[in-house]
Amino acid sequence: MEHRIADNYRIIADRVAAAALRSGRPADAVGIVAVSKTFPVEDVQNAINAGIRVFGENRVQEARDKIPQLTGDFTFHLVGHLQSNKAKEAVKLFSLIHSVDSVSLAQKLSLEAAKLGGIQDILIQVNTSGEESKSGIEPAAATELAAAVITMENLRLRGLMTIGPLEGGETAARKSFVLLRELRDRISGAIGQPLPELSMGMSGDFEAAIEEGSTLVRIGSAIFGSR
Numbered sequence: 001m002e003h004r005i006a007d008n009y010r011i012i013a014d015r016v017a018a019a020a021l022r023s024g025r026p027a028d029a030v031g032i033v034a035v036s037k038t039f040p041v042e043d044v045q046n047a048i049n050a051g052i053r054v055f056g057e058n059r060v061q062e063a064r065d066k067i068p069q070l071t072g073d074f075t076f077h078l079v080g081h082l083q084s085n086k087a088k089e090a091v092k093l094f095s096l097i098h099s100v101d102s103v104s105l106a107q108k109l110s111l112e113a114a115k116l117g118g119i120q121d122i123l124i125q126v127n128t129s130g131e132e133s134k135s136g137i138e139p140a141a142a143t144e145l146a147a148a149v150i151t152m153e154n155l156r157l158r159g160l161m162t163i164g165p166l167e168g169g170e171t172a173a174r175k176s177f178v179l180l181r182e183l184r185d186r187i188s189g190a191i192g193q194p195l196p197e198l199s200m201g202m203s204g205d206f207e208a209a210i211e212e213g214s215t216l217v218r219i220g221s222a223i224f225g226s227r
């Protein structure tokens, strides 16, 4: 088990590094979030023991169950949709929340981060594919949300996140990724601050995402196995 996850991770890390070099960036320019949703806590502990440090979960409850059982040096990101009533729990558990998609959620997160005396790092999730099943704000509304977020004292806006389309293969995926990068550049100009992170790319499309500028890939099944 331990070796399988570590071996998978090493293969993915090599492919990530190679894609970063192809995109004209250093081999270590792209971070890997190991998405452990649905996998047992033993698998996550084995991954930590093998040196993996950054994990992703898509549900607050699942993270809240797993995290207290783990030991070692690790951090968790929230990659799934977040409801406002879970904001309080989320700021305690996650070093980066990838899925902020409304002003009201951002306000709640800032308030809860303030209560803890901290600053919460966040990304704005954008629906770049137009698929209805996807959460995330519409591209046309993202600048306004970013402008609101940067006025919130206990949030730090680090960039944008998207989920590639289910349909349409690599061509459609690349279109989504290019859209997110261009949107990031526009928003960054509009709000007058850099937005260094682009969270895009999963097991099936991370190399295309990196070639289009991803700085964070969210990889689940290619590391932990099929769900």
Ligand SMILES: *Cc1c(COP(=O)(O)O)cnc(C)c1O
Pocket (backbone or CB within 6 Å): 035, 037, 058, 079, 080, 163, 202, 203, 204, 218, 219, 220, 221, 222
């Ligand atoms: C599950 C999930 C991933 C990882 O998906 P894989 O295809 O298993 O790599 C990435 N991002 C989000 C938002 C997810 O929910």
